[in-house]
Each structure stands twice: as C-alpha cells, then as structure tokens.
Amino acid sequence: xxxxxxxxxxxxxxxxxxxxxxxxxxxxxxxxxxxxxxxxxxxxxxxxxxxxxxxxxxxxxxxxxxxxxxxxxxxxxxxxxxxxxxxxxxxxxxxxxxxxxxxxxxxxxxxxxxxxxxxxxxxxxxxxxxxxxxxxxxxxxxxxxxxxxxxxxxxxxxxxxxxxxxxxxxxxxxxxxxxxxxxxxxxxxxxxxxxxxxxxxxxxxxxxxxxxxxxxxxxxxxxxxxxxxxxxxxxxxxxxxxxxxxxxxxxxxxxxxxxxxxxxxxxxxxxxxxxxxxxxxxxxxxxxxxxxxxxxxxxxxxxxxxxxxxxxxxxxxxxxxxxxxxxxxxxxxxxxxxxxxxxxxxxxxxxxxxxxxxxxxxxxxxxxxxxxxxxxxxxxxxxxxxxxxxxxxxxxxxxxxxxxxxxxxxxxxxxxxxxxxxxxxxxxxxxxxxxx
Numbered sequence: 001x002x003x004x005x006x007x008x009x010x011x012x013x014x015x016x017x018x019x020x021x022x023x024x025x026x027x028x029x030x031x032x033x034x035x036x037x038x039x040x041x042x043x044x045x046x047x048x049x050x051x052x053x054x055x056x057x058x059x060x061x062x063x064x065x066x067x068x069x070x071x072x073x074x075x076x077x078x079x080x081x082x083x084x085x086x087x088x089x090x091x092x093x094x095x096x097x098x099x100x101x102x103x104x105x106x107x108x109x110x111x112x113x114x115x116x117x118x119x120x121x122x123x124x125x126x127x128x129x130x131x132x133x134x135x136x137x138x139x140x141x142x143x144x145x146x147x148x149x150x151x152x153x154x155x156x157x158x159x160x161x162x163x164x165x166x167x168x169x170x171x172x173x174x175x176x177x178x179x180x181x182x183x184x185x186x187x188x189x190x191x192x193x194x195x196x197x198x199x200x201x202x203x204x205x206x207x208x209x210x211x212x213x214x215x216x217x218x219x220x221x222x223x224x225x226x227x228x229x230x231x232x233x234x235x236x237x238x239x240x241x242x243x244x245x246x247x248x249x250x251x252x253x254x255x256x257x258x259x260x261x262x263x264x265x266x267x268x269x270x271x272x273x274x275x276x277x278x279x280x281x282x283x284x285x286x287x288x289x290x291x292x293x294x295x296x297x298x299x300x301x302x303x304x305x306x307x308x309x310x311x312x313x314x315x316x317x318x319x320x321x322x323x324x325x326x327x328x329x330x331x332x333x334x335x336x337x338x339x340x341x342x343x344x345x346x347x348x349x350x351x352x353x354x355x356x357x358x359x360x361x362x363x364x365x366x367x368x369x370x371x372x373x374x375x376x377x378x379x380x381x382x383x384x385x386x387x388x389x390x391x392x393x394x395x396x397x398x399x400x401x402x403x404x405x406x407x408x409x410x411x412x413x414x415x416x417x418x419x420x421x422x423x424x425x426x427x428x429x430x431x432x433x434x435x436x
Contacts, residue, residue, distance in 0.1 A: 025149035033156025035099040041164040058393025063112035064119035069382020071123025076375020095121030096185030103178040127371040138216035147296025154288030244422035246380040248357035251415030253381035254388040280340035287344035291351030321416025323349020
C-alpha cells in the first residue's frame with residue numbers, strides 16, 4: 001500500500017516490486033534457454049540432414065561453450081562496472097540477433113560460428129541476474145530469488161521441445177524455428193527497459209520496500225567498509241571461498257549441459273525417436289524447476305530457523321551432490337518413463353545444488369565483486385563443459401553413453417566435498433577474519 005506521502009505527491013507505486021524484477025529475470029532466463037535449446041532439440045534432424053556424427057555435433061556445442069566460458073568472466077566484470085540495466089540490455093539484444101542469424105547456417109563451420117556468437121551473448125545472463133538479486137533482495141530472500149530466475153532454465157528446457165518441434169513440423173524445416181524464437185528477446189527488452197531501475201532511484205517502488213532494501217544494503221556495506229577496496233581478479237583467486245564457488249559450478253554444470261545438449265540424441269540411442277520422446281522429454285526439466293525452488297526454499301527455511309547462512313547453503317549442497325548420483329541406474333533401462341524418472345531425480349538434485357552455487361557469491365563477497373566471482377564460476381563451468389562435451393562426442397561414438405553417465409554421477413560429489421572444505425565461515429559476518 002502506498003504511504004500517505006506517496007499519495008500526496010501523486011506517485012503510484014507497486015508493492016513487492018522486487019518480485020516483479022525477479023519475474024523479469026526469470027523470463028530472460030526462459031528466453032535464453034529457448035534460444036540455446038533450439039539447436040539441441042533439432043540435433044537429430046540436423047545430424048541426419050548434414051550427415052554429422054556425435055563428434056562433429058560436439059564441435060558445434062564446443063564453439064558455444066568456448067564463447068560462453070570466456071564471456072562469463074569478462075561480462076561479469078563489465079556488468080560490475082556498467083550496471084545491471086545496461087548489461088542485460090546489451091546481452092539480450094546480442095544473443096537474440098545471433099539466434100536469428102543461425103537460420104542462415106549452411107554447414108558445420110557456419111553453425112559453429114553462429115553458436116559462438118550466441119554463447120558470447122548469453123554468457124552475461126547469470127552474472128547479471130545474480131547481481132540484480134544482490135541489488136534488489138535482502139539476504140534472507142536471495143535463495144528464493146535465485147531459485148526463481150534460475151528456474152527459467154528448466155522451464156525453457158521443458159518448453160523448447162514442444163515449441164521447436166512444433167515449428168519444425170508446421171513449416172517443414174528448421175530455419176523458421178531459429179528466427180521466431182530469436183525474436184522473443186526483443187519483446188522482453190521493452191519490458192526490461194521500462195521496469196528495471198536500481199531500487200534507490202526506481203520511480204515505482206514503495207517507500208517501505210525501498211527502505212527495507214536499503215537497510216539490508218547498509219548492513220552489508222558497513223561490513224564491506226572494513227574490508228578495504230574492491231579486490232582484483234588475482235586477489236579474488238587467492239581466496240579459498242572463490243575456488244569453492246568455482247568448484248561448485250565446474251563439477252555440476254557439465255552434467256546439466258550434458259542433459260540439455262545430448263538428451264534427445266541419447267534417447268535416440270535407446271531406440272526412442274524425437275516424436276516419441278516428447279511424451280517424457282519435459283519431465284527432467286520440470287523436475288529441475290521444482291529443484292530450484294526446493295533448494296532456495298529449504299535454505300531460506302533453515303536460515304529462518306536460526307541456521308547460519310552458509311551452513312544452510314551447505315546442507316542443500318550435500319543433498320544435491322548425493323542426489324545427482326542417481327544417473328548411474330539409467331544404464332540399465334531403455335524404458336522412456338524409467339529414464340525420464342531417473343534423469344528427473346538427478347536434475348532435481350542438480351537444480352537445488354545449482355541454486356546454492358549461484359547464491360553463494362552474494363553471501364560470501366562484497367557487492368562490487370558478486371558478478372565478477374559469479375562470472376569466474378561460469379568460466380570454470382564452461383571449461384569443464386567444453387572438456388566434457390568433447391569427451392561425450394568421442395566416447396558415445398566409439399563406446400556408448402554408459403561411461404558418461406557413470407562419470408556424471410560421481411563428479412558432483414567432488415564439487416560437494418570442495419564446497420564443504422573450502423567455505424569455512426561467513427565472511428560478511430566475521431569481518432576481522434576477511435583480512436587473513
């Protein structure tokens with residue numbers, strides 16, 4: 001409800017405006033994944049049209065990952081300098097254009113080029129969204145806010161098969177799918193430019209919400225004053241907690257990207273064609289969406305029960321690491337719904353783990369380093385995904401997907417262990433120890 005002063009000056013405000021901002025971040029992530037998943041959903045058709053094997057398809061995926069991994073660190077630093085509003089405007093415009101241009105591809109090299117451009121543009125979404133959360137949400141709500149925007153990846157992944165295959169069947173070819181889906185970002189940009197401003201200067205925020213956000217920021221900034229100036233990249237890389245955040249994403253994101261990039265191809269190896277796969281393709285992605293909110297909600301609930309922030313995050317990390325091990329039984333079945341169920345448990349656990357990996361930078365670092373550290377972790381995830389993508393292409397062509405699934409079940413346990421060992425305490429609340 002608007003305050004008396006706000007009514008007096010005729011300023012119309014919106015209650016809980018921060019959740020509208022969270023909704024915009026969610027929508028950008030949905031569109032991001034629709035653009036990204038268009039190729040993955042069309043992969044069985046494109047492989048047939050262009051006579052690619054898995055190793056050749058992997059080269060196209062790797063082109064995206066190289067740009068994406070480099071771009072996360074670079075864009076993270078740029079967003080810390082340029083600001084969230086301008087940063088996301090540039091990145092969404094960039095990757096929307098790149099998606100449309102993919103319709104002009106004529107072979108392996110041109111597909112790789114356009115995917116490289118797409119990866120460069122999409123790389124800023126997560127650092128920028130993480131920074132927006134740190135700007136708009138108090139610490140007690142950040143787990144929920146990150147869960148909200150990150151759930152866009154699973155919703156986008158779930159919608160993509162229905163939308164992309166529907167467009168493919170309707171137009172009788174793959175090129176219109178890239179064009180139509182690529183235009184969605186431009187509609188989002190209109191809403192973003194109209195709605196997003198920092199909470200301190202936003203014309204539509206209620207005074208009570210503004211004061212709540214500012215009070216939380218002042219508490220954090222008072223802690224940051226004692227830590228000295230903003231740390232450089234080299235200084236951040238000397239911190240154990242930086243490597244914990246990097247390890248969390250480097251050991252889990254490649255598993256998620258294996259599912260998003262290869263699930264349709266994997267189902268074909270099990271004798272399930274893309275049309276049949278539509279019956280259950282969406283299930284792992286829907287499970288990931290639920291996992292996002294479970295992870296964010298559970299950690300917020302534990303914090304509300306009096307748990308220290310980092311301890312609450314770690315509890316969810318343990319659940320996620322153990323849950324992802326359930327990819328191993330998939331090697332024993334070719335039943336579509338059994339496969340979907342096992343992948344769903346794993347993606348649910350992954351999403352809970354991932355939500356913690358995304359929120360940790362805002363828990364552990366100064367506000368002017370959040371996007372930088374988030375970008376570093378994205379680069380680590382990108383490097384891990386590049387290596388794993390090449391190995392997936394090679395191993396699946398020369399052996400099978402079984403070794404890949406077993407490895408994907410074990411690696412997240414390493415990330416879980418590193419988070420537990422390297423994050424010892426909550427730096428923002430133990431100021432004196434930040435200096436050591």
